[in-house]
Structures are given as structure tokens and as C-alpha cells.
Amino acid sequence: MSIITINDLHKVYDGTQVEVHAVNGVTLNIEEGEFSALVGPSGSGKTTLMNMLGGLDRPTSGQVLINGTDLSQLKDSELIDFRLHHIGFVFQSYNLIPVLTALENVEFIMHLQGVPSAERHARARELLEAVGLGDRLNSRPGQLSGGQQQRVAVARALASKPRYVLADEPTANLDSHSTENLLDIMEELNHKENITFVFSTHDARVVKKAHRVIVLEDGKVISDEVREKVGASNSNE
Amino acid sequence: MIIHVAWKNIWRNPTRSLVVILAMVVGMFAGIFMVSFAKGMMKERLNRGIETEVSHIQIHHPKFREADELKYQINDVFQKTKDIEKIEGVNGVSPRIVVQAMVASAETGSGVKLIGTNPDREKTVSNLYTYIKKGKWFEGISRNPVVIGQKLAEKLNVHVRSKIVLTFQDDEGNITSGAFRIAGIYQTVNTSFDETHVYVRFKDLDQLAALPQGAAQEIAVHLSSQKYLNQVKNKLSDMYPNLEVLTWKKLNPEFGYINDVYDYYLYVFIIIILLALGFGIVNTILMAILERVKELGMLMAIGMKKGRVFRMIMWESVMMSIIGGTIGVGIGLLVTIWTNHTGISFDSYKTGFEALGYGTTVHPIIDWGITINVMILVFVTGIVAAIYPALKALKLNPAEALRTE
Numbered sequence: 001m002s003i004i005t006i007n008d009l010h011k012v013y014d015g016t017q018v019e020v021h022a023v024n025g026v027t028l029n030i031e032e033g034e035f036s037a038l039v040g041p042s043g044s045g046k047t048t049l050m051n052m053l054g055g056l057d058r059p060t061s062g063q064v065l066i067n068g069t070d071l072s073q074l075k076d077s078e079l080i081d082f083r084l085h086h087i088g089f090v091f092q093s094y095n096l097i098p099v100l101t102a103l104e105n106v107e108f109i110m111h112l113q114g115v116p117s118a119e120r121h122a123r124a125r126e127l128l129e130a131v132g133l134g135d136r137l138n139s140r141p142g143q144l145s146g147g148q149q150q151r152v153a154v155a156r157a158l159a160s161k162p163r164y165v166l167a168d169e170p171t172a173n174l175d176s177h178s179t180e181n182l183l184d185i186m187e188e189l190n191h192k193e194n195i196t197f198v199f200s201t202h203d204a205r206v207v208k209k210a211h212r213v214i215v216l217e218d219g220k221v222i223s224d225e226v227r228e229k230v231g232a233s234n235s236n237e
Numbered sequence: 238m239i240i241h242v243a244w245k246n247i248w249r250n251p252t253r254s255l256v257v258i259l260a261m262v263v264g265m266f267a268g269i270f271m272v273s274f275a276k277g278m279m280k281e282r283l284n285r286g287i288e289t290e291v292s293h294i295q296i297h298h299p300k301f302r303e304a305d306e307l308k309y310q311i312n313d314v315f316q317k318t319k320d321i322e323k324i325e326g327v328n329g330v331s332p333r334i335v336v337q338a339m340v341a342s343a344e345t346g347s348g349v350k351l352i353g354t355n356p357d358r359e360k361t362v363s364n365l366y367t368y369i370k371k372g373k374w375f376e377g378i379s380r381n382p383v384v385i386g387q388k389l390a391e392k393l394n395v396h397v398r399s400k401i402v403l404t405f406q407d408d409e410g411n412i413t414s415g416a417f418r419i420a421g422i423y424q425t426v427n428t429s430f431d432e433t434h435v436y437v438r439f440k441d442l443d444q445l446a447a448l449p450q451g452a453a454q455e456i457a458v459h460l461s462s463q464k465y466l467n468q469v470k471n472k473l474s475d476m477y478p479n480l481e482v483l484t485w486k487k488l489n490p491e492f493g494y495i496n497d498v499y500d501y502y503l504y505v506f507i508i509i510i511l512l513a514l515g516f517g518i519v520n521t522i523l524m525a526i527l528e529r530v531k532e533l534g535m536l537m538a539i540g541m542k543k544g545r546v547f548r549m550i551m552w553e554s555v556m557m558s559i560i561g562g563t564i565g566v567g568i569g570l571l572v573t574i575w576t577n578h579t580g581i582s583f584d585s586y587k588t589g590f591e592a593l594g595y596g597t598t599v600h601p602i603i604d605w606g607i608t609i610n611v612m613i614l615v616f617v618t619g620i621v622a623a624i625y626p627a628l629k630a631l632k633l634n635p636a637e638a639l640r641t642e
Binding site: 051054056077080083084085093098099100107108111112156160 | 531536640
């Protein structure tokens with residue numbers, strides 16, 4: 001079953017002179033357990049599409065269904081709750097809370113979910129150990145390398161037990177070693193826990209690892225290539 | 238955990254936060270100490286006013302205070318004195334003949350309030366006798382002794398044993414005068430009182446004024462404690478429905494004014510300080526928010542509801558205000574306790590203070606009511622100051638905020 005269904009999605013920005021069709025009629029299905037990359041040059045509509053997939057932005061027309069829930073039907077406050085419980089986010093510039101330790105950063109999202117203190121503490125520790133940071137639990141983001149920070153961000157994204165993780169250019173600021181390492185961790189989580197990952201990227205190293213590569217140009221899908229069967233069958237229209 | 242994060246947020250830029258906290262400390266210290274100082278001054282002024290000048294309660298003919306004429310009398314004052322002394326809480330009663338008079342020395346003259354009183358009874362309602370600087374309280378002069386204030390003595394250029402002449406209109410409307418000899422000269426801290434109040438013996442003035450037997454203009458009543466004030470006042474009003482019974486609050490409008498209205502001025506003062514500090518907080522929080530637009534965008538993106546973001550920012554402001562306010566108020570209280578002990582001397586401004594009836598040494602007093610209200614106001618300031626920056630943070634669109642650099 002599709003975890004994400006996108007139906008004829010449009011996003012039009014009202015410029016002062018001309019309307020900009022940032023996303024222009026995208027239809028896609030993303031299956032549970034996919035490890036997919038959304039690729040395209042700047043201005044291709046990647047970010048806009050990612051925002052709509054993450055419920056951060058509303059489409060002008062069309063639908064985004066996540067597990068059958070139509071995001072456009074949700075009120076703003078419901079949408080925030082939906083993001084909190086169903087979507088994990090990894091950002092290009094890590095975006096950790098600089099004043100909190102790695103452990104607290106991972107715990108924070110569970111605090112927002114109302115997870116009891118002892119439970120969130122244990123889970124945060126477990127997740128940080130899973131991303132190889134068991135020895136840096138009490139370090140602050142400023143004391144960690146970029147790669148380590150992004151691993152904390154991955155642990156944070158998974159802390160809320162989301163159905164899928166949206167990663168917006170997660171490797172853009174990382175060296176190749178850190179990139180490899182991060183991708184390995186994510187791939188492993190994808191395998192073991194069957195968590196769906198969607199990346200937006202133009203990093204060749206990410207594209208190489210992806211099991212499915214969706215190429216966007218001018219707000220449209222111009223190619224959609226599945227390299228490996230993952231979980232259930234892929235759609236490929 | 239929100240509070241924990243808010244607390245850590247305050248210390249992202251320690252210098253900036255400390256400046257705000259320090260401003261709060263100084264402002265609140267100034268506010269609390271100002272209040273204590275004013276309270277100390279007022280209390281001293283009130284006490285002195287009650288103990289030396291007016292006593293707790295005075296009884297008059299209803300028209301006396303307005304017309305100030307000898308003919309508005311109280312009858313049977315000696316019987317009334319005995320009756321009043323029996324009331325619970327009363328520890329001194331003194332009947333007085335009061336008349337506007339002219340006092341003249343060999344050199345000059347002056348208008349005064351002439352008071353005829355029993356010297357021993359007067360001691361039970363007023364501590365004026367303790368302020369005798371020269372001579373004695375009605376001792377040492379056998380015939381027509383008089384006690385005057387230092388300021389008046391200077392004006393008339395007279396000394397102990399000098400002769401002065403007092404002239405006034407008697408009960409029948411005739412101008413009458415008597416020669417008196419100065420037994421004592423008092424000096425309170427209230428120079429205008431010293432200049433205008435002249436004391437003679439009841440029996441001497443009674444004779445001169447040709448008053449009917451047992452008549453006087455005033456009965457001063459002193460209480461053992463302030464707590465009996467309304468109780469005794471009501472009792473006296475019941476006993477003498479045809480007379481005017483007034484407490485010190487009404488007798489000296491300035492006292493009532495000091496007591497009741499001054500608090501409002503202090504609150505205005507405190508609120509002005511807090512208003513200025515509030516803008517400092519608004520500025521600091523606003524800067525702190527503009528610096529972390531991206532982070533706030535991230536928090537909203539991952540699922541932090543607006544109410545929580547709002548509360549987090551509120552906490553940052555409230556905690557800064559409370560830290561600064563508490564330390565400031567604490568220092569203010571400590572300095573108050575210390576200066577209450579040592580007193581603050583204003584000898585170099587002696588003349589000005591005394592002309593207004595204030596002592597030159599002030600003992601600040603803690604007013605807990607105001608202190609508690611100030612702490613509440615500090616808390617409210619923290620909340621109010623954060624509203625604008627917090628609302629600004631709520632207007633952020635997470636998708637856009639995330640893209641800022």
C-alpha cells in the first residue's frame with residue numbers, strides 16, 4: 001500500500017507580474033519502505049514539493065494523502081499534530097537546538113508528544129547509540145562535527161516514531177566520509193525498521209544509494225526510475 | 238522541559254540577558270528602597286504628629302474648628318474628662334482652652350494659637366514636654382508661666398524668664414490681655430508648629446477669658462494603641478452626639494493625605510520604572526527571536542504547537558524579570574533593614590526638612606503589602622513585555638523560516 005499518494009498536485013505562487021507554477025501537476029505514489037531521492041536543479045520545484053509532502057505548505061490544487069489522510073483537509077493545528085506524530089524531518093543545516101545536549105535534542109520531540117520522561121530518555125539513548133553517538137550523549141551541537149550533528153538530527157527525526165522521514169538535502173553540508181556514514185545509517189534503518197525515506201538532493205552520492213530516483217524539472221516529473229525492488233511493488237507511470 | 242529550554246535560551250547571549258537582569262535589579266532596588274524611605278518618613282511624620290501635635294482624637298463644638306471662636310464651647314469638661322478616661326484603650330485625656338491670640342514681646346508681635354491646659358494632664362496626651370530645650374515645662378515660674386516654641390522665641394527675641402503679653406478676645410467679646418513669663422522653650426522638628434503654638438495653664442487662661450465654669454474648646458484624647466481608634470471614636474460619638482469627635486486622620490488633612498494617597502504615588506513611581514524596564518525586555522526578547530527565526534521554524538515544522546512556542550518565549554521573559562526583580566527587591570529589603578537600623582541622616586538639609594515637619598533622620602520601613610504587589614507587577618511586566626515578540630514569532634511560517642540563513 002502507498003504511504004504517500006500525490007494526486008495532480010499544483011502549487012502556484014502569485015508573483016507581482018506573473019504566476020509561478022512551482023509544482024505543476026505532479027502525481028506520485030510512494031510505497032511503504034521506499035528509499036527514494038527527489039532530484040532536480042534549483043528552481044525545479046523540489047523544495048516546494050517537499051514542503052507539501054511534509055505538510056509545511058498547502059497546495060493550490062490537488063491532494064497529498066498520507067496513509068489515507070488528506071493533508072489539505074486538516075486545520076493548521078491538526079497539521080502540526082500530524083507532523084509531530086507521522087513525519088520525521090531532517091534538514092540541510094541540521095537545525096538542532098544549540099543550547100540542548102544531543103540527548104535533550106532527541107528527547108525534546110518526544111516531550112512534545114507527551115512521552116513520559118523515563119521512556120523518552122531510554123529511547124533517545126537507544127537512538128543515539130543506533131546512529132553511533134552513544135558516547136556523545138551530553139555533547140552540545142556546537143561540540144559535534146557536521147556529520148555527527150546530522151546523525152543527531154536523524155535520531156531526532158526517528159524519535160517520534162514517524163511512518164516516514166523527509167530529508168531535505170541532508171548531505172549538502174557534509175564531507176564524503178560523513179555522507180557515506182549517514183547514508184549507511186539511514187539505509188540500515190530503512191531495512192531494519194521499514195521506515196520510508198524521501199530525500200531531496202542533488203548530491204550524486206545520495207542518488208547512487210537511492211532505490212528510486214524521481215527527477216523534477218519545471219515543476220513536473222520528467223523521470224522516475226526504480227533501481228531495486230523495495231518492500232511492495234513500485235508504481236511507475 | 239519547555240521551561241528548561243527557555244532557561245537555557247536566556248543564557249545563549251549571557252551579556253545581553255545580564256544587562257536586562259541588571260537593569261531590573263537596579264530598577265527594583267530603587268523602587269523598593271524609595272517606597273521604604275517614603276514610608277519611613279511618613280511614619281515618623283505621622284507618629285510625631287500624633288504624639289506631639291494632635292493626639293489621637295479631639296472633641297470640639299461642631300462649629301469650633303470652622304469659626305475658631307471662644308464661644309463655641311464644650312461644657313462640663315471635667316466630668317467629661319472623667320467619663321472618657323474610663324473607656325477601654327484611652328490612656329490620657331486633657332481638656333484645653335483654645336483661642337487665637339496675639340503675642341508680643343518688647344520688640345515685636347506675632348499671631349499664635351493659645352492653648353490653656355493642665356500641665357500634668359497635657360503630659361498624658363502629648364509628648365511636647367520632652368522637647369523642652371530651655372527652662373522647664375511650667376516649672377520655675379509661679380505666676381502666669383508660659384511655654385513657647387524655639388522659633389517663636391527667636392522671632393520675639395525672648396528667653397526663659399522673659400515677659401510676654403498675650404492679647405485676645407474674651408468670651409464676652411472684650412479685648413483682654415495678660416502678662417506671662419516664659420517657663421520653658423520647646424523645639425520640635427516642626428518649625429511651623431513651634432512658631433504658632435503657645436501653652437499656658439488652664440486656670441490662668443480660664444480666668445482671663447472669662448469662660449463659664451467647666452467650659453473649654455477642646456478635649457484631647459490619647460489612646461494606648463492605634464487599634465482602639467475607631468472603637469473609641471464611635472463610643473465618643475455616641476456619648477456626645479452634639480459634639481464633633483474627630484480622629485487624627487480628619488484633624489490634620491495632611492496626615493490623612495499622607496496616609497492614604499501617598500501609596501498611589503509610590504505605585505505610579507514603580508509602574509514608571511517597570512514600564513521603562515519592560516521596553517528593555519521587549520527589545521531583548523525581540524532580538525533573541527530574530528536571531529533564531531530558523532530554529533523557531535524548525536520547532537514548528539517538527540510539530541511544536543504555537544501555544545508552546547508562545548509559552549516558551551513567555552517563560553524566557555518572565556524568568557528574566559523574576560530573577561532581576563527578586564534580586565532587586567531582595568537588595569532593596571536588605572538595605573531597608575540595614576538603614577532602618579542605622580537611620581539615614583539629612584543634617585545638611587535640616588532647615589528644609591524641618592520646615593515641612595519632617596525629622597532629619599529617616600528610618601526606612603518595609604511595606605510588605607507594596608513589596609508583594611511589586612513582585613506581582615514584575616511578573617506581569619515579564620508577561621506583557623513578551624507578548625509582542627511572542628506574537629511576532631507565531632507569525633513565522635515554518636517553511637519560510639527554515640530557509641532563512
